[in-house]
Amino acid sequence: MPETPVLYVLNGPNLNLLGVREPDVYGRETLDDVRLLCERAADGAAVVFRQTNHEGELIDWIHEAREKASALVINPAGYGHTSVALLDALKTLTIPIVECHLSNPAARERFRHRSYVSPVAAGVVSGFGPFSYELAVKAALRLAQEHRAAADRSV
Numbered sequence: 001m002p003e004t005p006v007l008y009v010l011n012g013p014n015l016n017l018l019g020v021r022e023p024d025v026y027g028r029e030t031l032d033d034v035r036l037l038c039e040r041a042a043d044g045a046a047v048v049f050r051q052t053n054h055e056g057e058l059i060d061w062i063h064e065a066r067e068k069a070s071a072l073v074i075n076p077a078g079y080g081h082t083s084v085a086l087l088d089a090l091k092t093l094t095i096p097i098v099e100c101h102l103s104n105p106a107a108r109e110r111f112r113h114r115s116y117v118s119p120v121a122a123g124v125v126s127g128f129g130p131f132s133y134e135l136a137v138k139a140a141l142r143l144a145q146e147h148r149a150a151a152d153r154s155v
Contacts, residue, residue, distance in 0.1 A: 004046055005070040005144050007137060009038050010061050011051035012077030018102075026102050027129045034130050038073075041137040045070070055079055055086065062089040070148070071096040071140035073133070080105075080115045087116040096143035100136040101126035 011031065014021060019030040035049045048069070052058050058079065065072050072095060079086050080099070090097060099117045104127030118124055122143055125136040 004044070005141055006046045006048065006068055007038075007042055007071050007073065007140055007144070008061065008065040008069040009035075009047060009049045009073045009133070009137065010058060010065075011049075011075045012058055012079045013053040015051050015075060015077055016053065029130045034133050037130055038133050038137050041134040042141065045141055047137075055083060059085060059089040062086075062093065065095070066093055069095055071098070071144035073098045073100050073136045073140050074117060074121075075100045075102070075133075076115075076117050080117045083116055087120065090117060090120045093120075096140055096147055097121045098136045098140040098143070099124040099126075100132050102129050102132055103127060 015031055018026055018034065019028050031051055035047075038049055039047050050061055052061070058076075062072070062074075072093065074090075074097065076083070076086060076099070080101075097117075097120055099115065099121040101124070105115065115124070123139060125132045125139065128135065
């Protein structure tokens with residue numbers, strides 16, 4: 001694990017349309033606004049912030065995070081409800097994972113109530129709009145710090 005924490009913040013499909021797609025659900029902030037919020041919340045940690053509409057690319061980034069990241073924040077978007085492949089990729093990680101959503105999936109359509117990410121996540125932050133990301137970043141970095149301290153004690 002790197003000395004300076006490296007936090008991967010990965011975003012799934014349609015999040016590139018933040019600010020224009022269903023603003024009553026997802027808000028008016030853009031994905032770039034969310035990226036800036038994450039960088040500020042990271043308080044000096046390196047942030048790798050990415051978005052894709054392609055499941056395989058998201059999985060490749062998760063694989064990359066296995067070697068390069070201290071923690072992972074993921075907003076899987078629709079893939080969270082459908083992708084066993086995403087779950088399988090996340091299960092390979094030994095770093096803390098925090099699931100993040102702008103809206104509250106539990107308060108939405110029934111099909112959104114199941115997440116394939118939640119079983120492997122240390123926690124879920126949802127329903128607070130972009131503030132969900134700030135909370136998720138802070139939680140992931142705190143968990144990474146605790147993870148590293150535990151690893152140092154076991155050596």
